[in-house]
Amino acid sequence: MTRETKSLSINLLRMQEPESATLICSQHPQDYDMDFGDFVSNEDEEIDVEELAEPWSNYASEDNTRVFYPIQLGELLNERYLIEHKLGYGGFSTVWMAHDLQERTDVALKVMSQGGWDENETRIQAEIKRRVQDKSHLAVYLNTFLLPCGSKNDTYHRVLVLPLIGPCISWHILTKSSMAARMSAAQQLLKALESLHKVGIVHRDLNDKNCMWGVSSLQGLDRAAKYQTLGRPLKQTIPFVELWKPGELVRPAMIPDELRTADFFLGDFGLATKLDEPTFQVPRGYPPAVYCSPDRLHGQGPSLACDMWSYMVLFAQLYLDFPPFYAGSDGGIIADFFKVLGPLPGSWKGLCKYPECQDSWYEQSEELNSIQNGELKARIALRRPDVDQGERDLVESIMLKVFVYSPERRLSAIQLLQDNDFRALMDKYGC
Numbered sequence: 001m002t003r004e005t006k007s008l009s010i011n012l013l014r015m016q017e018p019e020s021a022t023l024i025c026s027q028h029p030q031d032y033d034m035d036f037g038d039f040v041s042n043e044d045e046e047i048d049v050e051e052l053a054e055p056w057s058n059y060a061s062e063d064n065t066r067v068f069y070p071i072q073l074g075e076l077l078n079e080r081y082l083i084e085h086k087l088g089y090g091g092f093s094t095v096w097m098a099h100d101l102q103e104r105t106d107v108a109l110k111v112m113s114q115g116g117w118d119e120n121e122t123r124i125q126a127e128i129k130r131r132v133q134d135k136s137h138l139a140v141y142l143n144t145f146l147l148p149c150g151s152k153n154d155t156y157h158r159v160l161v162l163p164l165i166g167p168c169i170s171w172h173i174l175t176k177s178s179m180a181a182r183m184s185a186a187q188q189l190l191k192a193l194e195s196l197h198k199v200g201i202v203h204r205d206l207n208d209k210n211c212m213w214g215v216s217s218l219q220g221l222d223r224a225a226k227y228q229t230l231g232r233p234l235k236q237t238i239p240f241v242e243l244w245k246p247g248e249l250v251r252p253a254m255i256p257d258e259l260r261t262a263d264f265f266l267g268d269f270g271l272a273t274k275l276d277e278p279t280f281q282v283p284r285g286y287p288p289a290v291y292c293s294p295d296r297l298h299g300q301g302p303s304l305a306c307d308m309w310s311y312m313v314l315f316a317q318l319y320l321d322f323p324p325f326y327a328g329s330d331g332g333i334i335a336d337f338f339k340v341l342g343p344l345p346g347s348w349k350g351l352c353k354y355p356e357c358q359d360s361w362y363e364q365s366e367e368l369n370s371i372q373n374g375e376l377k378a379r380i381a382l383r384r385p386d387v388d389q390g391e392r393d394l395v396e397s398i399m400l401k402v403f404v405y406s407p408e409r410r411l412s413a414i415q416l417l418q419d420n421d422f423r424a425l426m427d428k429y430g431c
């Protein structure tokens, strides 16, 4: 780190912690002020960072599209946001924990890749901020700004300043959470979807990574205490790429269970679209196969009903610990739809995205329907042997109101929130 950066960091610390900074600086200026985590010191640590951080190749691109913005811990963005830790990354961004020196609060900065990938998300989030009445379960930006890219004046990276939330849905968290907490999350997610759908916005990418619990505020903690809570950042200079500015790969923070709140949020609106959007404005893309509705996999366009299918996969995951359909079986996810829900509509034959689809999966038969209907029941019983048959029947009935091939016949978010079976299950868990 250069002398200039070091003195900037000391000044920043003074701004952040006016009471104690002078004293700490004079006591341990080197140990304390410059503490932005540890560089890897052996091969194991290097592997650790490589596995959990974004691939270094995301910082290099032959055609200059989708290039990530290199960032170092301790950097100050927009003269206001001090980068303190890493939170995660996606296909289009890195996400960092920063201390907002102006508001004296911690935020998440989603630093979008170059190449226009920010445009749809920013536009839709602005629309949500303007038009959605109840935004309490939607992770939308508080602010946005642009970072110029290198010496080129015409290129930039967009940054979305988001409320700090996380972690996302994972088996690890589900198995440690009460059923009441999981069902409350399912209800909050449905309310998030209802408020989006009311204004005609389709999310199009509902999956476990985009649904997150809240975190308690770290307000009042100095950086050392934050690192003690979230794990010290482990970092490595971005290797192999000739960068126009310094940058680091950083292992993401671990949000401890005690910090997780009962609030639940839907985020990542990168693929979201308005129903009345002209086709050229609709970004291409699908949710991961296990969350994707069968109509989309057979060439139909996005609709509110495709979000509802993805929602029901998440509801099932929250209830059963796992998504209800398996993409790994022979023939992929379509084979599993056939196994669980029976033959797909005959009119979809030949339209599937996947070449392994068999024509016989589209042939209607009463006998197959009755056998296959037992499969969902069996999967629920396998995953939830601890609950009584009455509750398992209720859950199956809820799932079958949305796991309907025809999008027109799927219950909407508003209908499901008012549905007697859904209400009965939520009431049982005090939601």
Ligand SMILES: Nc1ncnc2c1ncn2[C@@H]1O[C@H](COP(=O)(O)OP(=O)(O)OP(=O)(O)O)[C@@H](O)[C@H]1O
Pocket (backbone or CB within 6 Å): 087, 088, 089, 090, 091, 092, 093, 094, 095, 108, 110, 139, 162, 163, 164, 165, 166, 168, 209, 210, 267, 268, 270
């Ligand atoms: N507000 C937030 N607070 C804490 N962590 C966040 C926040 N937003 C995103 N993250 C973390 O960063 C990761 C990447 O975010 P996000 O999915 O929005 O990025 P993306 O580039 O749009 O990804 P994708 O390729 O899935 O579209 C998330 O999985 C999550 O771990």
